[in-house]
Amino acid sequence: MKEYNEQYAMELIIAKVKAGDMAAFNVLIDEYKAMAFTLALKLMKNREDAEEVAQDAFLKAYKNIKQFEGNSKFSTWLYTIVYNTALTRLRKKKIQTSDISHHREELLSSYSESGKEWHRLQKVERSGYIKQALDLLSSEDQVVITLFYLNENSIQEICEITGWELSNVKVRLHRSRKRLLKVLEQLLDTEVRSLL
Amino acid sequence: MKEFNLSDKELKALLQEEGLEEPSLSFNRIILEKAQLSQKVAAFTIPIWGKVIFALLVVSPLIYLLITGNGLNLGMDQLNIKAPDLSLNVDLSSTYQYISLLTIATIWLAVLFNKALNQQKQGKVKNS
Numbered sequence: 001m002k003e004y005n006e007q008y009a010m011e012l013i014i015a016k017v018k019a020g021d022m023a024a025f026n027v028l029i030d031e032y033k034a035m036a037f038t039l040a041l042k043l044m045k046n047r048e049d050a051e052e053v054a055q056d057a058f059l060k061a062y063k064n065i066k067q068f069e070g071n072s073k074f075s076t077w078l079y080t081i082v083y084n085t086a087l088t089r090l091r092k093k094k095i096q097t098s099d100i101s102h103h104r105e106e107l108l109s110s111y112s113e114s115g116k117e118w119h120r121l122q123k124v125e126r127s128g129y130i131k132q133a134l135d136l137l138s139s140e141d142q143v144v145i146t147l148f149y150l151n152e153n154s155i156q157e158i159c160e161i162t163g164w165e166l167s168n169v170k171v172r173l174h175r176s177r178k179r180l181l182k183v184l185e186q187l188l189d190t191e192v193r194s195l196l
Numbered sequence: 197m198k199e200f201n202l203s204d205k206e207l208k209a210l211l212q213e214e215g216l217e218e219p220s221l222s223f224n225r226i227i228l229e230k231a232q233l234s235q236k237v238a239a240f241t242i243p244i245w246g247k248v249i250f251a252l253l254v255v256s257p258l259i260y261l262l263i264t265g266n267g268l269n270l271g272m273d274q275l276n277i278k279a280p281d282l283s284l285n286v287d288l289s290s291t292y293q294y295i296s297l298l299t300i301a302t303i304w305l306a307v308l309f310n311k312a313l314n315q316q317k318q319g320k321v322k323n324s
Binding site: 020022025026029030033034035037038041047050051054055058059062063130131134145146149150152177180181184 | 201202204207208210211212214216217218219220223224226227228230231232234235
């Protein structure tokens with residue numbers, strides 16, 4: 001029931017934005033800016049660029065809001081714009097994002113005390129390690145993990161946002177998760193060794 | 197060989213605890229300003245005097261040339277309609293002069309258009 005009400009409220013807001021209501025557009029920005037910015041940041045690796053990308057995406061969404069027919073969720077539509085805007089900006093800047101995780105994998109040890117160490121860590125510390133580990137992954141890994149785990153997008157929605165094939169998303173998600181855990185393991189392992 | 201592992205549920209909880217990144221405080225304002233500006237630009241209408249000048253300088257002579265020109269036969273002579281004796285009365289003795297006048301008029305209109313856009317922009321800054 002709550003979900004239905006939220007959806008109905010969002011439909012009303014979108015209808016108002018389509019009619020040119022700036023206050024409604026402001027509400028829409030407030031609702032999605034954090035996720036749009038986070039997604040842009042995962043790709044751009046720079047707060048200024050990410051902010052510009054997210055702002056451009058919102059502006060594009062506003063200009064083309066009449067094309068949004070409600071066949072998919074508004075968030076999915078918006079994040080598709082964010083993703084494509086970021087990719088276009090990256091192409092323009094010719095930034096070559098290297099997949100650090102591949103290099104990292106070679107360095108990882110097969111066994112460590114990281115599992116035990118993980119459970120000893122406080123919540124705040126764990127969160128810090130997750131952030132560090134996530135930052136060490138490639139942009140694509142970060143995007144798929146952010147969308148799936150953080151924003152709880154379905155595999156199908158991730159396909160819509162990124163334009164990847166369904167099988168590709170599944171494989172990428174599986175590998176990204178594995179890489180994240182390995183990087184996390186290595187970070188914890190280093191921590192344990194430094195204490196010894 | 198023991199692998200470090202976390203369940204999907206644990207991973208989701210951890211990432212959600214980490215939360216989302218927040219943009220700067222001016223994020224909304226910048227978007228709203230740009231959106232308003234884009235609306236104004238889209239709604240920009242050419243003033244009536246601009247249209248009159250355009251009609252006088254471009255459309256009327258073109259229509260005149262089409263009707264009276266040598267290259268185009270509309271069969272008007274068969275209808276026995278006398279071509280109107282029109283003159284712009286700006287002492288245009290050649291095509292070169294006429295094109296020059298058109299160029300100047302175009303530049304002039306472009307400058308006026310630019311001025312109007314600048315005034316809109318300044319108005320927006322003052323309001324904000």
